[in-house]
Amino acid sequence: MNQLNINDIEAKLSAEIKDNLSMIASAILEKECIKPSSVNLKIVTNNEIAKLNKIFRGKDAPTNVLSFTNNDVSKPLTNSLGDIAISYEFVNKEAGELRKSKHDHLMHMLAHGLYHILGYDHDNEADAAIMEEKEILILREYKIDNPYL
Numbered sequence: 001m002n003q004l005n006i007n008d009i010e011a012k013l014s015a016e017i018k019d020n021l022s023m024i025a026s027a028i029l030e031k032e033c034i035k036p037s038s039v040n041l042k043i044v045t046n047n048e049i050a051k052l053n054k055i056f057r058g059k060d061a062p063t064n065v066l067s068f069t070n071n072d073v074s075k076p077l078t079n080s081l082g083d084i085a086i087s088y089e090f091v092n093k094e095a096g097e098l099r100k101s102k103h104d105h106l107m108h109m110l111a112h113g114l115y116h117i118l119g120y121d122h123d124n125e126a127d128a129a130i131m132e133e134k135e136i137l138i139l140r141e142y143k144i145d146n147p148y149l
Contacts (some may be wrong), residue, residue: 001036008043011088017103020142021110028114028138037079039114040088047089053145064090065109067116084113104139108147111135119138 003024004020013021025039045050045064053059053066070082086109095105115131122128136146 002026002034003036003038005038006043006089007041010045011043013043013144017106020103020107022139024107024111024142025114027141028111028118028134031138032118034081034118035079037081039081039117040083041110041113042083043088044085046087046089049090052085062087062090064094065113067113069117069119078107082117084110084117086113091137101143104144105147107142107144108135108139111138 002025003023008018023043025041027036029039035036049066050060050062053061053063056066064087066085068083068085070078070080072078072080074106076080086106088106089111091105092102095102098105112131112135115134120127120131120134122131125131133149136148139145139147
């Protein structure tokens with residue numbers, strides 16, 4: 001069974017939101033034929049994600065989501081795919097600016113982060129089209145509108 005480990009001390013997400021995040025993560029892993037595994041999700045502040053963004057991407061600013069693929073030699077034993085950090089502050093503000101539901105935008109950020117962990121990227125148009133289509137399709141299953149419109 002796939003598992004999403006959620007640490008949301010800052011945001012105190014509702015049980016319903018946590019369940020929705022877990023369902024989307026499980027659905028993605030199932031569709032990608034990933035054997036039972038786990039992913040860690042930490043909901044962080046803008047300050048925390050800005051520090052991570054500076055350390056790992058050289059960008060001195062907050063962002064919505066960061067993904068860290070587990071490339072450790074223990075991966076075959078732990079089945080831990082990696083870690084995702086989402087700034088709840090950033091996502092809430094961004095959702096308002098984009099006129100999107102905060103819930104739906106959070107679900108999109110999780111899907112986006114998880115697809116990065118699974119090796120998808122948007123470095124060029126062709127790769128971006130593949131990744132975006134996967135995100136659109138999985139979110140549609142949960143009645144979430146296309147996040148790219």
